[in-house]
Amino acid sequence: MESRLASLVIEGLKRAHVRFVVGLPDSMLAGVYVAAEKDPDIRYVAVTNEAEGASVAAGTWITGGRSVLVMENSGLRAACEALARLGLVNGVPVTMLMGYRGDLGERFHWGVNHGMTMEPILKALRIPYWIIDREEQIVPAIGRAVVHGISSLYHTAVVFRTPLVDEGK
Amino acid sequence: MKRYELLKQLARLVTAEDLVVTSIGGVKPEWYSLMPSNGTMFADLLGCATPFALGVALNLPHRRVVALDTDGGVLFNLGALCTVGKELPPNLTIIVLDNERYEGVVGGPPTHTSGRVDLERIAEGSGIPCTATVREIENFFESATKMLSDGQVGLLVAKIEPGLFKDIPPERAKESDGIEDKYRFMRHIEKLEKISIRPRYALE
Numbered sequence: 001m002e003s004r005l006a007s008l009v010i011e012g013l014k015r016a017h018v019r020f021v022v023g024l025p026d027s028m029l030a031g032v033y034v035a036a037e038k039d040p041d042i043r044y045v046a047v048t049n050e051a052e053g054a055s056v057a058a059g060t061w062i063t064g065g066r067s068v069l070v071m072e073n074s075g076l077r078a079a080c081e082a083l084a085r086l087g088l089v090n091g092v093p094v095t096m097l098m099g100y101r102g103d104l105g106e107r108f109h110w111g112v113n114h115g116m117t118m119e120p121i122l123k124a125l126r127i128p129y130w131i132i133d134r135e136e137q138i139v140p141a142i143g144r145a146v147v148h149g150i151s152s153l154y155h156t157a158v159v160f161r162t163p164l165v166d167e168g169k
Numbered sequence: 170m171k172r173y174e175l176l177k178q179l180a181r182l183v184t185a186e187d188l189v190v191t192s193i194g195g196v197k198p199e200w201y202s203l204m205p206s207n208g209t210m211f212a213d214l215l216g217c218a219t220p221f222a223l224g225v226a227l228n229l230p231h232r233r234v235v236a237l238d239t240d241g242g243v244l245f246n247l248g249a250l251c252t253v254g255k256e257l258p259p260n261l262t263i264i265v266l267d268n269e270r271y272e273g274v275v276g277g278p279p280t281h282t283s284g285r286v287d288l289e290r291i292a293e294g295s296g297i298p299c300t301a302t303v304r305e306i307e308n309f310f311e312s313a314t315k316m317l318s319d320g321q322v323g324l325l326v327a328k329i330e331p332g333l334f335k336d337i338p339p340e341r342a343k344e345s346d347g348i349e350d351k352y353r354f355m356r357h358i359e360k361l362e363k364i365s366i367r368p369r370y371a372l373e
Contacts, residue, residue: 020228043227045256047220048248055217056252059190059224062210062351063358064366067224085214089347150371153351 006031012142026072028099050075093149129157173334192218201343207357216245226261254296299323
């Protein structure tokens with residue numbers, strides 16, 4: 001059965017007329033990838049790293065196919081160069097949805113560094129973001145991130161933090 | 170085979186209905202001088218021509234899309250070939266301009282394709298059904314013609330000589346930056362597809 005989180009994310013994407021979900025799987029948003037792949041109105045494109053994903057998402061977006069890139073927040077580091085070039089040089093937006101791995105209370109040692117670097121990188125790249133932790137924020141956050149991408153022609157991000165997302169095992 | 174000669178042949182095959190995505194490097198000013206229309210996205214990122222073009226091809230499956238990539242660009246992001254091989258967009262053709270070096274870098278240091286690395290075989294192993302490597306201009310035209318019309322995704326490695334074409338007429342010189350390139354391409358798509366991508370007011 002689809003999780004409540006995944007259902008709300010899909011609802012938010014549809015309301016924002018997003019047709020492409022480009023993703024590299026992670027545990028926190030695990031249900032979202034599955035739901036996107038199953039949904040007949042959404043094309044899910046699995047990629048091999050987040051930099052590649054940013055480019056695929058940019059290619060659909062600039063030709064009228066609204067897209068989001070779904071990933072773990074460590075993907076932000078992998079995608080930095082692509083995001084910097086696409087955003088700062090070409091002005092083609094990528095809207096990102098990511099789980100907040102390394103948030104205060106992180107149980108895994110390997111995840112702590114993700115939390116330490118996420119917000120400084122978002123700020124360094126001047127990417128507006130909204131960290132959400134309640135279900136009622138999901139649909140409006142996705143909508144606002146997509147709209148802001150269109151008006152600013154620059155990247156945006158929605159970060160899902162616990163208890164909204166499962167930290168995984 | 171020189172890149173400019175190859176691009177001249179390609180310009181004969183690409184129509185106003187087609188879309189092209191270029192990599193960074195010497196291909197940009199040369200292709201612009203031959204094809205100054207707005208149907209080309211001059212992406213400014215090493216390794217993004219193929220994945221960017223994949224996004225274009227998936228979104229506009231009724232249009233032929235050409236990725237003008239390079240050896241350095243493909244090597245930078247090899248996983249993109251695997252994604253292409255998984256998605257198999259029939260309207261995408263990837264042309265890899267392989268001069269076996271990082272030409273934009275002082276001294277033109279070699280890329281891995283100057284040794285035993287074979288991009289065609291990597292593409293084949295990634296699941297791309299139609300692949301070829303060409304060294305002569307006649308073979309390029311023949312292979313590119315076939316790949317652009319066979320209705321399946323293809324990757325063509327074109328082994329080219331290093332060197333930038335130096336005699337581009339001033340009126341055909343590319344002077345735009347990445348932002349202008351983006352607007353030109355986006356507005357071109359809006360007109361071509363009769364859609365609105367970036368309206369004056371973005372509505373939720």
